[in-house]
Amino acid sequence: MKTKLITRKGYQQLQSELDHLWRTERPEVTKKVAWAASLGDRSENADYQYNKKRLREIDRRVRYLQKRLDELRIVDYSPEQEGKVFFGAFVEVEDENGETLNFQIVGPDEIYDNKGVVSIDAPMARALLKKEVDDEAWVSTPSGRKVWYINRISYNVGE
Incomplete structure (x- = not known):
């Protein structure tokens, strides 16, 4: 089961996708379906079949987005998070070989x-939650458990 948390930026991106599909793409495809249907025999009309399929895909995605956007909870930064890894954190971790990874938890x-x-929901994020800089996190991977050290935690991209 997917966690129902999302960043404000992520929510806005999903909302933009829904708006684009509903206000722009769906009306265009609907016009194409109507035009192709007016040509007659639909069974051998590739334009009709393709656009009808595309319309079903759009409708499926619109239904999913509408339902999902209602379920999601936007998590904004809170000063209490400072210094520890929580949802929305930008984290830099390093393994014992010196390999570093930089990512945001979303x-x-x-x-x-x-x-x-x-x-x-990923094992890496779960292992890092509530940890601080210089803490180590053990992450279960397909090749076994691996240790990562936290080098940096921030809640702003520019830091």
């Missing part, structure tokens, strides 16, 4: 097409 709805983010 909701599961925000990870697609985003580089530099980790879902709050």
Whole structure:
């Protein structure tokens, strides 16, 4: 089950996607379906079949987004979070080989097409929660448990 937390930025992105699908893309595809249907025999009309399929995909995504946006809870930064890893934190971690990773901990709805983010549901994020700089976190991976050291925690991209 996916966590129902999201950053304000992530919520706005999902809302923008919903608006675009509903106000722009769906009306365009609906016009194409109507035009293709007016040509007659729909069984051999590739435009009709493709656009009808696309319309179903759009409708499915719109229904999902409407439902999901109602369920989500926006989590904004709070000063009490400072110094520890919580939802929305930008974290730099390092393993014993000196390999570093930089990412933000976000909701599961925000990870697609985003580089530099980790879902709050991921083992890495779970292991880091409530930890401070210089703490170590043990993360279970397919190849076994691995230790990561926290180098930096911030709640602003620029820091």
